[in-house]
Amino acid sequence: MPQDDHKGDLWTYERFQPGHVFGVIPIQTDAGKRADWGRVFGPTSDRLPRGMLVTAMMEAYIRAIQPRPDGNVHASQELAFTEAQANWGDTVLVTVSLVAKEERKGRYWVRFGIEAHVGDAQVMTGTIRSIWAA
Amino acid sequence: MTDRLSELSLTTNAEMTAAYAALSNDYNPLHLDADFAATTAFGQPIAHGAMALDLLLNAIEASFGQPGGECLDIRFTAPVKVGERITAGGERTDEGFAVWVRKDDGTKVIQGTLKLGAVC
Numbered sequence: 140m141p142q143d144d145h146k147g148d149l150w151t152y153e154r155f156q157p158g159h160v161f162g163v164i165p166i167q168t169d170a171g172k173r174a175d176w177g178r179v180f181g182p183t184s185d186r187l188p189r190g191m192l193v194t195a196m197m198e199a200y201i202r203a204i205q206p207r208p209d210g211n212v213h214a215s216q217e218l219a220f221t222e223a224q225a226n227w228g229d230t231v232l233v234t235v236s237l238v239a240k241e242e243r244k245g246r247y248w249v250r251f252g253i254e255a256h257v258g259d260a261q262v263m264t265g266t267i268r269s270i271w272a273a
Numbered sequence: 274m275t276d277r278l279s280e281l282s283l284t285t286n287a288e289m290t291a292a293y294a295a296l297s298n299d300y301n302p303l304h305l306d307a308d309f310a311a312t313t314a315f316g317q318p319i320a321h322g323a324m325a326l327d328l329l330l331n332a333i334e335a336s337f338g339q340p341g342g343e344c345l346d347i348r349f350t351a352p353v354k355v356g357e358r359i360t361a362g363g364e365r366t367d368e369g370f371a372v373w374v375r376k377d378d379g380t381k382v383i384q385g386t387l388k389l390g391a392v393c
Contacts, residue, residue: 140341140375171295172296175292175293175295175296176296178288178292179283179289179291179293179324179327180283181297182326182332186339187332187341187342188327188330188331188334189330189331189333190326190327190328190330190331190334191327193323193326193330194296194297194323194327197297197299197323198297198298198299201298201299202298206374210370211315211351213322213323214348214349215346215347215348215349216345216346216347216348216349217324217344217345217347218339218343218344218345218346219343219344219345219393220339220340220342220343221341221342222340222342223341224339233325251275257372263392
């Protein structure tokens with residue numbers, strides 16, 4: 140198995156390689172998260188809101204790419220939802236990858252890929268476009 | 274089908290931001306620590322951008338349910354200071370819907386497009 144000589148090092152623009160998969164992060168939509176969701180947006184039915192999939196995506200994006208520099212900017216977002224349903228209590232498996240990077244006008248633009256599954260069903264795909272700080 | 278999304282509003286506050294930090298595991302002090310935020314260009318804590326995006330998704334879901342095939346493409350265009358009220362909505366266009374989240378002063382904090390039943 141290849142060894143990651145950079146494990147524990149800061150994720151900088153220089154290190155990013157298109158096609159790299161940072162990991163598959165399990166996000167449990169447990170009772171605690173349901174309560175926190177309710178504190179922000181109010182109670183829901185047992186069906187998982189689309190927004191909670193996005194929140195799971197953001198948690199996975201943060202957890203998968205560590206340590207990271209301070210000051211990254213989440214600039215834009217693409218999302219596509221499938222017909223598959225998710226419910227509170229499900230574990231959402233979020234795959235985070237590096238799609239592309241581009242240095243433009245002195246800024247480090249990075250596009251991350253997201254795929255979210257519940258069981259075998261794909262529930263959401265998307266891309267996060269960020270301006271990386273370092 | 275409706276020509277306008279069902280609008281939803283949210284008045285942000287510190288407790289809500291703390292709950293969203295726990296929900297998303299995003300404890301960036303820019304959102305939570307007034308002393309830290311005072312040292313930044315924002316001057317005071319700002320709400321998580323994804324919280325405004327979630328409000329938009331709630332408005333989309335309130336309007337159409339979860340049919341599948343929803344394609345959303347948005348940009349974050351301005352910060353939301355904790356304490357400000359935001360409203361999510363949208364209007365039909367030739368291509369789908371122009372969607373937005375805006376503050377009470379009219380500043381759009383999210384702008385983008387929604388297509389339904391589309392291949393993204």
